Amino acid sequence: MTAWHAWPVLPGHSEPRDLRRLKGLATMASNVIQPDDIREVAVIGLGLMGSGIAELIARSGRSVDAIEINQGFLDQGMARVRASLDRAVSRGRLTDTARDEILARIRPIDDVATGVADADLVIEAIPERIEFKKTLFAQLDAACRADAILA
Numbered sequence: 612m613t614a615w616h617a618w619p620v621l622p623g624h625s626e627p628r629d630l631r632r633l634k635g636l637a638t639m640a641s642n643v644i645q646p647d648d649i650r651e652v653a654v655i656g657l658g659l660m661g662s663g664i665a666e667l668i669a670r671s672g673r674s675v676d677a678i679e680i681n682q683g684f685l686d687q688g689m690a691r692v693r694a695s696l697d698r699a700v701s702r703g704r705l706t707d708t709a710r711d712e713i714l715a716r717i718r719p720i721d722d723v724a725t726g727v728a729d730a731d732l733v734i735e736a737i738p739e740r741i742e743f744k745k746t747l748f749a750q751l752d753a754a755c756r757a758d759a760i761l762a
Contacts, residue, residue, distance in 0.1 A: 649731045650673055651673070651731050652674070652730060654668065654678065656678070656679065656737040657684060657687070662691040675718065677692075729756070731760065732759065
């Protein structure tokens with residue numbers, strides 16, 4: 612006898628209501644994308660936060676499209692990533708080969724639509740200005756896959 616048999620069974624049902632809810636949650640969860648399913652990630656905005664996010668995602672073994680609409684900001688963001696990885700190498704926390712592999716997983720891109728087209732997960736890290744975010748999410752709505760996760 613399992614523990615759930617001690618729960619009351621509602622009239623007309625063969626199992627407790629809570630067990631039916633748990634089974635329903637399990638079914639819903641099986642339809643949700645799992646972390647291992649996320650292989651392609653797009654990070655929009657390569658400021659201090661965005662460049663760090665892009666680096667961490669690339670360190671996890673995933674491909675990253677690092678998107679910045681201004682070439683100067685794109686270059687600065689990638690320079691921050693390189694500097695961070697170089698510091699890790701100089702401190703003995705990362706090998707030269709590992710640094711190069713991480714950098715190879717990051718693709719700097721200056722076009723939002725191109726960068727998000729194949730992404731499983733899109734992370735925006737742009738300035739906290741509502742007009743920028745509204746414009747960006749309108750672009751994402753048109754350019755992202757229907758099953759992409761926007762964060």
